[in-house]
Amino acid sequence: MADHRALLADLLDGLGSPLHVVLPEIFEENVGSLRQALAEAGATADVLFAKKANKADCYVTSATALGIGVDVASAPELVKALAGGVPGHRIGISGPEKDDALHGLAVQHGCLVAVDSVGELRRLAATARLAQRQAAVLLRSRTTTQPASRFGLSAAERDVAVDVCGELSGHISLRGFSFHLNGYSTAERATAADEMIGHCLDARRRGSPSAQLVDIGGGLPVRYVEPQLWDDFLRQNEPAHYHGAKDFTDFYPYGGRSAAQAVRAIMAYPVDGGQSLAAKAARHGIRFAVEPGRALLDQAGFTMYRVQQVDDRRATDGYAIVTVAGSSFSLSEQWFNSDYLPDPLLLSAQPGAAEVFPACVAGSTCLESDMLTWRKIGFPRPVRRGDHLVYLNTAGYQMDSNESPFHDAALPLKAVIRLGGEGARPRWRLDGI
Numbered sequence: 001m002a003d004h005r006a007l008l009a010d011l012l013d014g015l016g017s018p019l020h021v022v023l024p025e026i027f028e029e030n031v032g033s034l035r036q037a038l039a040e041a042g043a044t045a046d047v048l049f050a051k052k053a054n055k056a057d058c059y060v061t062s063a064t065a066l067g068i069g070v071d072v073a074s075a076p077e078l079v080k081a082l083a084g085g086v087p088g089h090r091i092g093i094s095g096p097e098k099d100d101a102l103h104g105l106a107v108q109h110g111c112l113v114a115v116d117s118v119g120e121l122r123r124l125a126a127t128a129r130l131a132q133r134q135a136a137v138l139l140r141s142r143t144t145t146q147p148a149s150r151f152g153l154s155a156a157e158r159d160v161a162v163d164v165c166g167e168l169s170g171h172i173s174l175r176g177f178s179f180h181l182n183g184y185s186t187a188e189r190a191t192a193a194d195e196m197i198g199h200c201l202d203a204r205r206r207g208s209p210s211a212q213l214v215d216i217g218g219g220l221p222v223r224y225v226e227p228q229l230w231d232d233f234l235r236q237n238e239p240a241h242y243h244g245a246k247d248f249t250d251f252y253p254y255g256g257r258s259a260a261q262a263v264r265a266i267m268a269y270p271v272d273g274g275q276s277l278a279a280k281a282a283r284h285g286i287r288f289a290v291e292p293g294r295a296l297l298d299q300a301g302f303t304m305y306r307v308q309q310v311d312d313r314r315a316t317d318g319y320a321i322v323t324v325a326g327s328s329f330s331l332s333e334q335w336f337n338s339d340y341l342p343d344p345l346l347l348s349a350q351p352g353a354a355e356v357f358p359a360c361v362a363g364s365t366c367l368e369s370d371m372l373t374w375r376k377i378g379f380p381r382p383v384r385r386g387d388h389l390v391y392l393n394t395a396g397y398q399m400d401s402n403e404s405p406f407h408d409a410a411l412p413l414k415a416v417i418r419l420g421g422e423g424a425r426p427r428w429r430l431d432g433i
Contacts, residue, residue: 004426005347008304011415011428012388017306018326020399020414022431024058026300027395030259031066034220034292037260041267042278045288048092050218051077053293054301055400057432058416060084071218071291075102082109092215092291094140094178096151103127107135114138114178114215116152118161121172125164128171135171138178138215141199143192151180158199166207176200176213178289184221184253186262190269190277192216197286214281214288216266220259220295224342224393230255233341242374243321243360248339259295294396301395303330303412305344305372307387308364319376320359322383327363328372330412331391332402339374340398344389346379357382361389365406 012019031047038045048069049059057080063070064085072078073095081091088109093102096116100123106113107128115121115137128135139161140152147154153161165174177196181189196214203211225233230253239245257265267278281288305324312320333340344361357379363370372391383389391398403411414431 007426007428008390009347009349009388012304012306015413015415015430016410017304017324018330018412019304020056020301020330020394020412021304022054022056022058022301022395022414022416023419024062024300024416025418026298027059027296028062028066030296030298030300031062031068033260034263034290034295037263038267038288038290041264042276042282043263043267043288044282045290046090047296048090048289048291049296050291050293051081052401053297053396055080056301056395056414056416057084058414059297059300060086069289073098075099075105078102078105078109078111089136092138092289094291100127103135104131107131107133110136112136112138112175114140115161116140118153118157118164121161121164122168125168125171133171134173136173136175137165138176138213139165139174139199140178140180141196143179143181143188143195145188145191146181149180149182162203162206162208165203169207174203174208174211176211176215176286177203178215178217180217181219184219184256184262186257186265187269189216189219190266190271193266193277193288194269194271194280197281197284200286201284212285212287214286216288216290218291218293218295220262220290220292221253221256222294222298222393222396223256223258224254227255241376242339243319243371243376244374246339246374248337248374250336251338251341252333252336254341259292259298263290297396299393299395301393301399303391303394303399305361305389305391307383307385307389309385310359310383314358318358320357320383321362322359322389323362323364324372324389325364326412327365327367327406327409328370329363329402329404329406330399331372331394332398332400334369334371335402340372340391340394341375342392343377344373344391346381346383347388347390348381348384349386350384352381352384354381356380359383 069090
């Protein structure tokens with residue numbers, strides 16, 4: 001990044017603060033790494049990019065070029081995926097109790113719909129009947145480890161839904177089963193996938209021979225720091241380290257496994273007395289689908305802010321409050337009642353003398369809770385008005401999940417940068433153009 005500091009400064013000055021910078025080349029590398037990990041694990045699997053993780057069009061364009069699918073949960077997301085060149089048969093439709101408009105588009109384009117209830121299944125069948133088509137369906141089922149989830153069919157509802165698929169086979173094609181899990185436990189995800197294999201085998205016995213797919217969802221972690229550093233942070237963490245003595249206890253697992261390690265662990269998980277999950281699936285002619293969002297966006301974008309004001313309270317409070325042009329709506333970890341822990345990089349036009357400068361980072365709205373970073377960061381030199389802060393690795397859920405035109409502020413722009421080969425000059429454009 002240091003080699004391109006002048007370009008980044010020009011982009012921020014010209015396009016406004018905050019500015020999201022997206023890097024589709026990194027996304028493409030992540031897709032390749034995940035595909036390789038799945039292949040090495042012996043799994044036959046389709047990769048679908050979870051579009052909800054970032055609204056940028058460039059990632060859909062890359063998905064089209066690479067031949068992977070896209071997972072969407074709304075009619076606008078589906079339209080964006082189709083407009084980006086993703087064929088309908090590579091698009092998965094998730095989300096609870098989808099409306100008739102989304103059903104209609106999904107049926108017309110041959111998308112795979114994850115159905116959340118018997119009622120939704122019947123509505124989808126009616127839509128397919130009117131269109132004189134057959135809808136491709138996954139039955140989203142609750143797992144034994146998270147039976148109280150608001151997503152998916154209970155065991156009794158699943159049993160009814162399989163019967164309904166048989167009764168309405170002219171308009172419904174049951175392709176398999178999916179599930180929703182909170183958390184990043186590879187063992188829990190593997191166990192849930194094994195349950196879904198059992199559901200596929202049961203559905204086949206009951207007259208649905210096309211039940212051959214298990215969708216394991218997303219939930220593949222991203223490793224931001226080495227596990228030892230993460231463990232050290234957790235041991236030392238306390239409210240005094242945050243503005244207002246904020247007490248955060250539920251952080252993203254920044255020091256967890258990588259996505260490739262997680263995939264290998266899931267597919268190697270022993271089931272049925274010792275065989276791996278991947279081996280069992282292969283034996284029964286089951287293929288997998290995986291829907292990563294954050295994992296495919298790892299290091300594929302960052303967010304830049306211009307420093308608008310510095311309130312130096314070191315003499316009284318021991319730290320400063322840095323206010324940036326923009327808000328925490330463009331750094332969405334606060335949405336999860338947590339703090340985005342990676343330190344922002346400080347880029348200064350005229351660097352001062354090296355000294356530790358403790359400061360938190362606030363947005364420029366009138367909300368007391370508008371804090372980009374509650375934690376008191378030890379910047380390597382004093383922060384000044386006009387400096388730039390760069391928050392790294394924000395493409396996955398951070399950039400735009402929670403953005404709002406609060407105070408009538410325009411939504412931040414996204415600049416797409418392609419670095420090209422060694423020695424090449426970076427090329428940039430606005431996303432969507």
